[in-house]
Amino acid sequence: xxxxxxAQLPHHVGETVTIAGWVHRRRLLKSVAFLIVRDATGLIxxxxxxxKRRAAIEALTEETVVAVTGTVTANSxxxxxxxxxxxxxxxxxxxxxxxxxxxxxxxxxxxxPTQLDHASVALRHRTRATALKAAAAAAAGFRATLDAAGxxxxxxxxxxxxxxxxxxxxxxxxxFGTRAYLAQxxxxxxxxxxxxxxxxxxxxxxxxxxxxxxxxxxxxYTSLDVELGFxxxxxxxxxxxxxxxxxxxxxxxxxxPAVPVPGVPAVIPAVHFVDALAIAGAPPDEPxxxxxxxxxxxxxxxxxxxxxxLFVTGYPMRKRPFYTHPEPGRPTHSNSFDLLFxxxxxxxxxQRLHEYDDYVxxxxxxxxxxxxxxxxxxxxxxxxxxxxxxxxRFVARLLGVANVREVTAFPRDLHxxxx
Amino acid sequence: xxxxxxAQLPHHVGETVTIAGWVHRRRLLKSVAFLIVRDATGLIxxxxxxxKRRAAIEALTEETVVAVTGTVTANSxxxxxxxxxxxxxxxxxxxxxxxxxxxxxxxxxxxxPTQLDHASVALRHRTRATALKAAAAAAAGFRATLDAAGxxxxxxxxxxxxxxxxxxxxxxxxxFGTRAYLAQxxxxxxxxxxxxxxxxxxxxxxxxxxxxxxxxxxxxYTSLDVELGFxxxxxxxxxxxxxxxxxxxxxxxxxxPAVPVPGVPAVIPAVHFVDALAIAGAPPDEPxxxxxxxxxxxxxxxxxxxxxxLFVTGYPMRKRPFYTHPEPGRPTHSNSFDLLFxxxxxxxxxQRLHEYDDYVxxxxxxxxxxxxxxxxxxxxxxxxxxxxxxxxRFVARLLGVANVREVTAFPRDLHxxxx
Numbered sequence: 127x128x129x130x131x132x133a134q135l136p137h138h139v140g141e142t143v144t145i146a147g148w149v150h151r152r153r154l155l156k157s158v159a160f161l162i163v164r165d166a167t168g169l170i171x172x173x174x175x176x177x178k179r180r181a182a183i184e185a186l187t188e189e190t191v192v193a194v195t196g197t198v199t200a201n202s203x204x205x206x207x208x209x210x211x212x213x214x215x216x217x218x219x220x221x222x223x224x225x226x227x228x229x230x231x232x233x234x235x236x237x238x239p240t241q242l243d244h245a246s247v248a249l250r251h252r253t254r255a256t257a258l259k260a261a262a263a264a265a266a267g268f269r270a271t272l273d274a275a276g277x278x279x280x281x282x283x284x285x286x287x288x289x290x291x292x293x294x295x296x297x298x299x300x301x302f303g304t305r306a307y308l309a310q311x312x313x314x315x316x317x318x319x320x321x322x323x324x325x326x327x328x329x330x331x332x333x334x335x336x337x338x339x340x341x342x343x344x345x346x347y348t349s350l351d352v353e354l355g356f357x358x359x360x361x362x363x364x365x366x367x368x369x370x371x372x373x374x375x376x377x378x379x380x381x382x383p384a385v386p387v388p389g390v391p392a393v394i395p396a397v398h399f400v401d402a403l404a405i406a407g408a409p410p411d412e413p414x415x416x417x418x419x420x421x422x423x424x425x426x427x428x429x430x431x432x433x434x435x436l437f438v439t440g441y442p443m444r445k446r447p448f449y450t451h452p453e454p455g456r457p458t459h460s461n462s463f464d465l466l467f468x469x470x471x472x473x474x475x476x477q478r479l480h481e482y483d484d485y486v487x488x489x490x491x492x493x494x495x496x497x498x499x500x501x502x503x504x505x506x507x508x509x510x511x512x513x514x515x516x517x518x519r520f521v522a523r524l525l526g527v528a529n530v531r532e533v534t535a536f537p538r539d540l541h542x543x544x545x
Numbered sequence: 546x547x548x549x550x551x552a553q554l555p556h557h558v559g560e561t562v563t564i565a566g567w568v569h570r571r572r573l574l575k576s577v578a579f580l581i582v583r584d585a586t587g588l589i590x591x592x593x594x595x596x597k598r599r600a601a602i603e604a605l606t607e608e609t610v611v612a613v614t615g616t617v618t619a620n621s622x623x624x625x626x627x628x629x630x631x632x633x634x635x636x637x638x639x640x641x642x643x644x645x646x647x648x649x650x651x652x653x654x655x656x657x658p659t660q661l662d663h664a665s666v667a668l669r670h671r672t673r674a675t676a677l678k679a680a681a682a683a684a685a686g687f688r689a690t691l692d693a694a695g696x697x698x699x700x701x702x703x704x705x706x707x708x709x710x711x712x713x714x715x716x717x718x719x720x721f722g723t724r725a726y727l728a729q730x731x732x733x734x735x736x737x738x739x740x741x742x743x744x745x746x747x748x749x750x751x752x753x754x755x756x757x758x759x760x761x762x763x764x765x766y767t768s769l770d771v772e773l774g775f776x777x778x779x780x781x782x783x784x785x786x787x788x789x790x791x792x793x794x795x796x797x798x799x800x801x802p803a804v805p806v807p808g809v810p811a812v813i814p815a816v817h818f819v820d821a822l823a824i825a826g827a828p829p830d831e832p833x834x835x836x837x838x839x840x841x842x843x844x845x846x847x848x849x850x851x852x853x854x855l856f857v858t859g860y861p862m863r864k865r866p867f868y869t870h871p872e873p874g875r876p877t878h879s880n881s882f883d884l885l886f887x888x889x890x891x892x893x894x895x896q897r898l899h900e901y902d903d904y905v906x907x908x909x910x911x912x913x914x915x916x917x918x919x920x921x922x923x924x925x926x927x928x929x930x931x932x933x934x935x936x937x938r939f940v941a942r943l944l945g946v947a948n949v950r951e952v953t954a955f956p957r958d959l960h961x962x963x964x
Contacts, residue, residue: 129775146775146927148740148925149925165743166695166742166743166744167695189924189925190925191925191926191927218775218927218928219899219900219925219926219927219928220900220901220902222923222924222925223923223924225924245737246737246738246740246741246917246920246921246924247740247921247924249738249740249741250740250741255741255742258697258699258741258742259697259742261700262697262698262699265698265700266688266692266698269685269688273685276585278677278678278681279681279684279685280677280681280954281680281684281750281767281936281953281954282954282955283765283955283957284703284750284752284765285716285727285752285764285765285957285962286962286963287962287963297704297718297719297720298718298719299716299717299718299719299727300716300717300718301716301764301962302754302756302764302959302960304962306962308704308718315954315955318664318665318964319665319668319954321567321665321666321668321669322665322668322669322674322677323585323674323677323678324584324585325585329748330749330750331700331703331749331750333703333704335721337721345704345720345721346702346703346704348700356548356565356637480638481638481639482639483639498665498963498964499964502665502666502964504641504642505608505641505642505644505665505666506567506568506608506609506610506638506641507610507638508565508610508637508638509637509638517700534700535699535700535701535734535738536701536702536734538702538704540721541721543704543705543706543720543723543725544705544706544917545737545917545918545921
């Protein structure tokens with residue numbers, strides 16, 4: 127018999143059907159026994175009145191996988207307005223052992239480390255599963271927006287001959303007898319691919335040997351990378367980023383209507399770094415924005431512009447990577463930006479250098495390790511720029527979750543290599 | 546002035562516009578000079594009649610990035626029926642140095658190693674760029690098919706504590722002082738995620754320290770992974786794979802109408818391994834199919850079924866990984882399959898074990914390194930199965946390309962770690 131998903135059950139009232147899923151909860155009352163079965167689309171209430179059927183439900187352990195054949199009966203008190211009556215329950219595998227924590231309660235009571243130790247069970251909880259569904263939706267919205275705007279998806283190497291962003295926090299490995307590294311970003315490759323497709327994006331893992339244990343850092347995270355050519359300056363890149371964020375938020379909202387999402391202004395307000403310092407009440411010689419500055423800028427944007435998003439542009443060159451394009455007329459600053467979301471940096475981007483001589487100068491003439499990257503700029507590269515969004519950070523901020531590990535299936539950090 | 550892409554030019558006849566792109570070719574005739582500019586959407590012919598404009602074109606190097614402002618003029622002899630006349634040419638960066646090989650000829654004359662050494666230039670050639678566009682389209686078709694079928698995209702760790710498939714061909718790395726490995730596949734994780742979402746997929750890099758230099762193997766490739774629960778057996782998985790392949794082929798055809806694509810039968814023919822050996826003329830005790838057997842099976846499928854695709858099912862258990870589900874009633878064989886495309890194995894998959902005790906038995910009681918994976922099967926897993934498609938192999942086979950390196954942007958192999 128064809129299995130029916132819980133979401134489809136209301137269309138089958140009066141029919142005998144088979145449903146299947148996990149034993150989510152049992153409630154054994156005096157007169158009746160309830161079995162709540164969880165499947166990919168929701169919960170199904172199964173009701174047993176007679177002794178034999180009750181005994182079958184009593185014998186089950188939570189998380190055992192079962193198939194239940196019975197009659198779909200309307201009941202306005204049931205979760206979806208219908209329930210299964212006269213059930214025949216069949217176990218689809220060996221009975222499960224009791225889960226290390228209850229999955230049926232509104233919140234997981236186990237500590238985060240315990241959840242992560244038992245990730246394959248914890249992720250079945252609604253809060254954790256919803257976060258991963260939001261990540262999938264955000265990635266889909268990212269791609270859909272860029273596909274529609276003429277971007278081409280690329281797949282680039284994650285094993286590289288030299289550190290991408292800096293020599294720090296990079297994982298080394300033995301590559302057939304040669305020293306190699308895990309890519310910290312697809313930065314160089316996406317720039318080179320602008321020379322091929324003009325507009326490119328990549329969704330993939332990046333690796334940082336992050337030695338600090340914080341709520342925001344992971345040793346592996348999913349980077350949503352974009353790069354586009356023939357820009358006038360960083361503002362063209364910011365316009366694409368605005369549309370991408372709007373597309374990501376819309377996709378989450380569409381797939382998960384219960385998740386409250388922020389409005390994304392048609393034009394996200396932007397302030398120059400110099401003005402941002404003044405707004406945040408920071409000394410004018412600060413080289414970067416501290417978390418407290420970002421928070422007060424977030425409050426300012428909400429108050430003055432009604433926006434949960436704020437661009438800060440023109441960061442000092444000395445705090446940005448060597449490929450950053452300087453600001454015309456103010457070479458101590460750069461054509462770069464951060465996008466703050468609710469007072470936290472969520473995206474970094476900017477215009478890049480595109481001339482060979484500028485790269486040689488920026489590197490002080492030392493091209494060691496980046497020869498093939500810099501060489502490409504001798505073969506004609508248009509003015510270009512791009513950005514990278516950390517998927518886990520985006521989802522955590524969107525859902526108001528404090529720790530990125532809560533929105534990551536199997537996080538990797540200083541202390542965690544399993545499961 | 547807003548830049549116009551070459552594909553839009555026919556809509557602007559009579560207007561003064563600005564186009565931009567790479568100097569693809571120059572043709573300097575006695576009476577007139579032609580400049581062919583290449584952008585993301587095609588080629589644009591620019592015509593210079595007078596001496597000053599001709600001199601500007603003569604001074605350009607191939608691959609220099611230029612903007613050209615001029616009048617869009619109908620000319621049925623021009624590539625897209627229009628050309629730019631009275632052009633003002635402006636260089637958008639420093640002039641390029643001459644490319645290491647001609648990009649404007651129908652085929653790249655440089656050897657494959659030379660192309661790979663200069664990948665950022667070689668990939669601009671139409672043949673190489675088309676292959677990467679086909680890969681992007683195939684990945685999009687993969688995701689679209691699965692999104693529509695209720696699958697959830699997942700992102701799993703690429704740094705793992707133990708080898709996934711076997712101890713061989715795995716890259717080791719130092720992970721904060723602990724020995725770790727690059728994931729050879731997301732096999733364990735996608736199975737665990739069936740416990741969360743029932744149906745999952747992942748598009749991501751996998752790593753094999755492949756010690757042989759062949760036309761089919763890369764040290765990193767893009768794996769398109771699928772896993773689904775509540776299957777009866779491997780045939781439910783094969784039905785999903787058929788739809789996925791059809792979706793991938795359709796997406797390539799839609800984005801690249803000039804690429805000839807195979808028909809995908811509504812039901813792909815399938816033969817059991819035992820029968821496949823007989824068809825291929827192999828001895829009945831062969832444990833696996835050799836490349837020559839696969840080729841003759843491919844010919845047989847085309848001849849007997851008019852299909853370029855063929856499933857071979859029921860491979861001997863001893864040639865499949867430990868998590869493979871045996872064939873009921875014939876435990877020496879398995880509920881597994883390969884999908885052959887034009888006589889070459891392109892996809893491997895099957896039903897997996899889903900009971901804890903079966904895993905313990907399959908591993909001979911030794912769970913070392915896979916404890917957290919196997920432990921998950923004590924918490925209720927439905928009958929499930931899945932498959933993995935190597936994106937580069939799929940594209941190479943689809944385009945009739947002999948070497949997967951020709952369809953990979955920056956391949957990694959025994960000898961190649963750059964660019």
